[in-house]
Amino acid sequence: MELSTQYNPREAEENHYKRWEESGCFKPEINENADAETYSIVIPPPNVTGSLHMGHALQHTIMDVLIRRKRMLGFRTLFLPGIDHAGISTQLMVTRQLKIEENKTPQDIGREAFTEKVWEWKRKYGGTILGQMRREGISVDWSRERFTMDENLSKAVINVFVALYEEGQIYRGARIVNWCPQDKTVLSDLEVEDKEKKDGKLYYLQYPIKNSDKKLTVATTRPETMLGDTAVAVNQNDERFKNLVGEIIELPLTNREISIIADEYVEMEFGTGAVKITPAHDPNDYEMGQRHNLQQINIMNPDGTLNANAGEDFDGLDRYKARKLVVEKFEQLGLLEQIKDHEMVLPICERCKTVIETLISEQWWVKMDEMRDAALELKREKGYPHFTPHNPHTKVYTDWLENLRDWTISRQLWWGHQIPAWYDENGKVYVAKNKQEAAKKAGTENLTQDEDVLDTWFSSWLWSFSTLGWNGEKVQSSRFGVQSQAENSSTQDSGLRTQDLKVFHPTDVLVTARDIIFLWVSRMVMSSLKFLGERPFDDVYITGTVLDEKSVRMSKTKGNGIDPLVVFNEYGVDATRITLAGSSTGMDFAWRDEKVESYRNFANKIWNATRFCLLNSDGAKVDPATLENPATISDRWIISRLNKTANDVNEALDKYAFHVAVDKLYHFFWDDFCDWYIELVKDEITAGDTPATTRIITILEQSLRLLHPFMPYLTEELWQKLPNTNADLHNPAYKSADATIMLADFPTGDANLIDEKAETEMQLIFGLITNIRNIRAEMQIKPSDKISVHIAANDKTRRIFAANEAQILKLARANEVILGDKLEVPAASAKGVLTNGAEIAVPLEGLIDFAKERERVQNQINKLQEEGERLSKQLANKNFIDKAPTEKVDAVRERVTEIELQTKALKDNLETLR
């Protein structure tokens, strides 16, 4: 079979995904073993608005590596894909599109027409990201794909809402909230970001005191809110203002009088030490208002303009225009004391980046106390979920839970799950699964449904089980420790889906980025405990963030994002995947093209190693049995290395140490297999020695299996080309499936095939060859010039070298190896010494530059002596001998002996070079 000399990723990528999918390899049902252990991951659903970014590629790769290995190990695996309706983002996108295309607002076309437009949008763009996921090669079960607004998932949302309401966990109430004037909706604390404003101003306004010509100056960053002031506060310990407490202020620009109150919240050092209090538009002022029973005056419309409460001059005016006008009027009145520069932090909407208003608004809330306690208890008592990396995520998670407050779940949007609450003519609320039931409760059909929808996360937090068929029809809320509802749920739903819940929940691991630990991870834990009485996942793997080349966070606004699709096209999906996995230590890491380039080269190396094996494969076939009976020391060595690598890879993946797994595979394949093993057995292979070719192809095939979770396309492409790769190589769970490396048994490393003796002996041979190559390079001996190699060594070493003479001759480019117990060579020889004291010499007959050779030998002596001195010093230290473990002391002694032997030999050599 002829392969091109270069690997073409595109070809392999096009060849396999469809076949894998169509043959059912991605589905758990492919597993024929009824008793197989399960392993499941639900994908964090990307936003329907999004397109794939490097963070997705990283997370998806990690998940797919985990899933593919477990599948090959014979687990019944489920990797479930889906997308999120992403309420605010999506509504924002469609609103923008509507503006551009038809110059209309959502209100212009109405709720029904608008949501239909969003569905259209979803159908059109939702597919894009799914296509991108296919390109990544992730082995998700597309037959179980979910969308947060699917019928069954929506049922779950409604039923959960109703259940929590009936339990008194959900309530409606007016409180101070974050309000986005652009999106005209309330936002939870987690949907608000900070933005630094360096050119902020602090305005000093003078408030006249009644029956006095005195004025009290307050400092504010938001002068316009003074129109809603209902008090001025000072600190009770502030000598400057002590006697003003209780005085009345005539609030300028209004006809209102407000009083001066005392509150310890006021910091004397800041501003003037007197604070204007606007309970309806500032969270702190709100709290103070509660304490002092202050009036709340709402001066703001939902769109950020001021309302009639602000007074005639300001009614309908934009908040920034109002600010300007307030300042102007204060100036006219001679009450503007000064304006200072003031760096500050503004709260902005996470989605549209508009500056948030705080105002009082009636919203739906979920009490979090009980659910929070259950989540904390689960962590404390059972250790779930287990975070990797443990630091800092464990503490961040528990700290956040401990300070959790009630969750605002209503949103003034149209895109999402509409709140299942109806109002009668008197405004009395009825919460029910549908209008019919609400009508039953209300005793009237004359009901209007709440206009609002639920926070996107109110559906996402059910994701681990709503995707597996749970719809809450028979919701039975419970606390941690109570028997799982899943156990007896077979009657509530039909078919596979409920089965899925039983079989696959709790899932095994959640892989995600750290920015949604609060928004999503913690809430999933709480909802799963609440409604299933069990955890949603055992482990949480938090990936690092992919930064750009300059170690700066990628962002749309900065435009420094690296598009994974571009990288796929340039370097191939497999190279990208293994680069990401190899960089995944849990820390943030900078993207480097050089890195993916080197893994692109690695892919090419694998391709060419296979190409070499296939060029000489006549009559050979993949046959794992040949690994049981290695013939030569080099065979025993490579098989030992293979098994060690397999063992290390499994161990690393069990610990989510992806970079370790990649590193082991890379060096095993490139260094051990290609650079040494292929070279050692090359003659036999090219001579068509069938046992040798069978052996090398089998080792290659095992290597491809180990690499497969990281590089699925390349390994499948090559595996299919190997002779005799068939379903017999599959894990026993997949006996009747079509032959694919996806289902091959994943090597775990056989301890019986790990051969330390062979490894030590091969190290000796490699040391010899390297030493000779070093002499050749430094003495500038042409590659075409053959040399003779003299070796003085003990019996054992001589036997090893004698047994591998052919390989030594070839790899050292020598025409003879002369073994003895003493060197007998002319003075004009280049010399070296191996770690065990064996001496080598290469006669150079007049070619030698004595000065240069002396320098070379002296350098070696220097290095050894440096190390020797350090170690001798250690041995001279009585404390070291007494306190260090004996193995350690022995190891140092051994090394010192080695060094002495080597140094002595080198010094003797030096003598002969005079």
Add this chain to the structure above:
RNA sequence: GGGCAUAUAUGUCAAUUGGUAGACAGCCUCCCUUACAAGGAGGAAGUUGGAGGUUCGAGUCCUUCUAUGCCCACCA
């Protein structure tokens, strides 16, 4: 204002429970040797951010300083 993390070769990053620092890329020398020049062989390069401490032994543990980054928080 609190909390956390990071600082290692020119660059990007590794280094299990403390045992004397590695990889990749780059750089230097040689080689188009019949798998691969996206390759092969050899080589140079680090007082592990600074200063103390614990220990026989510290990149690793403790204290402190410096720099950077992230998260949380209601400072007008």
